[in-house]
Amino acid sequence: MRKPIIAGNWKMFKTRDEALQFVYSVVNKVPDINKVDSVICAQFTVLRCLVKRQGSNLRIGAQNMHYEDEGAFTGEVSASMLRSINVSYVIIGHSERRAMFNETDETINRKLHKAFENELIPILCVGESLTERESGQTEQIIGRQLDLDLDGLSKDQIKNLVIAYEPIWAIGTGKTASSATANETCGFIRQYIGQMYDDETAATIRIQYGGSVKLNNIDELMNMPHIDGALIGGASLNSDDFVELVKAAIK
Ligand code: PGA
Numbered sequence: 001m002r003k004p005i006i007a008g009n010w011k012m013f014k015t016r017d018e019a020l021q022f023v024y025s026v027v028n029k030v031p032d033i034n035k036v037d038s039v040i041c042a043q044f045t046v047l048r049c050l051v052k053r054q055g056s057n058l059r060i061g062a063q064n065m066h067y068e069d070e071g072a073f074t075g076e077v078s079a080s081m082l083r084s085i086n087v088s089y090v091i092i093g094h095s096e097r098r099a100m101f102n103e104t105d106e107t108i109n110r111k112l113h114k115a116f117e118n119e120l121i122p123i124l125c126v127g128e129s130l131t132e133r134e135s136g137q138t139e140q141i142i143g144r145q146l147d148l149d150l151d152g153l154s155k156d157q158i159k160n161l162v163i164a165y166e167p168i169w170a171i172g173t174g175k176t177a178s179s180a181t182a183n184e185t186c187g188f189i190r191q192y193i194g195q196m197y198d199d200e201t202a203a204t205i206r207i208q209y210g211g212s213v214k215l216n217n218i219d220e221l222m223n224m225p226h227i228d229g230a231l232i233g234g235a236s237l238n239s240d241d242f243v244e245l246v247k248a249a250i251k
Contacts, residue, residue, distance in 0.1 A: 008236025170211025
């Protein structure tokens with residue numbers, strides 16, 4: 001049985017006061033961590049104050065990190081810096097970072113290695129564009145991302161990885177992939193992991209769907225056998241909605 005995982009991706013939203021208010025209002029309401037992992041991936045400036053108030057059931061993640069330990073990389077933050085303030089998760093390779101900040105599969109691969117070295121749990125984002133889906137290239141694109149992004153990672157590391165399948169055309173657009181389409185692609189990812197590693201690893205790894213997940217579609221998505229949770233942008237900004245989304249993930 002895979003434990004469901006709901007992660008809010010706040011992107012570049014919420015000041016310190018707004019972030020604190022959110023955490024105060026959800027911390028005693030999210031379900032037990034033994035039933036579901038509830039994660040908020042926030043911007044760097046609020047990570048420490050959120051970690052201090054995460055309580056027993058909430059966990060905090062970052063949205064990016066650098067692949068070096070330290071050095072002359074103005075504006076960057078390393079995995080060991082995140083670890084030093086007890087951040088638990090880190091999103092790696094979000095499509096917005098791939099598209100706007102020149103993230104390549106090579107840098108994503110280096111980041112994944114570094115995240116594991118520092119005992120962070122990475123949430124790796126993969127997904128295709130609308131043109132790629134319409135021209136029937138979805139599996140080819142995602143297979144290639146998995147080959148390159150996961151290069152050199154061990155079976156034990158992969159079992160702790162979370163993969164978020166996020167079709168680029170569904171992010172922030174209000175267009176969700178149908179639950180059948182989302183399940184089919186998450187199933188493809190699971191099968192591909194099985195080929196790269198083995199059946200046990202494929203059965204253990206948690207795969208989220210992301211892209212316009214909201215209260216009105218989470219139940220249907222979570223009922224799908226290959227979908228173990230969701231990476232949620234817009235709808236995770238509202239504290240009441242976040243709590244309900246997490247509750248909906250418990251099947
Ligand atoms: P969205 O974002 O839920 O606002 O579509 C999802 C994401 O970018 O992770």
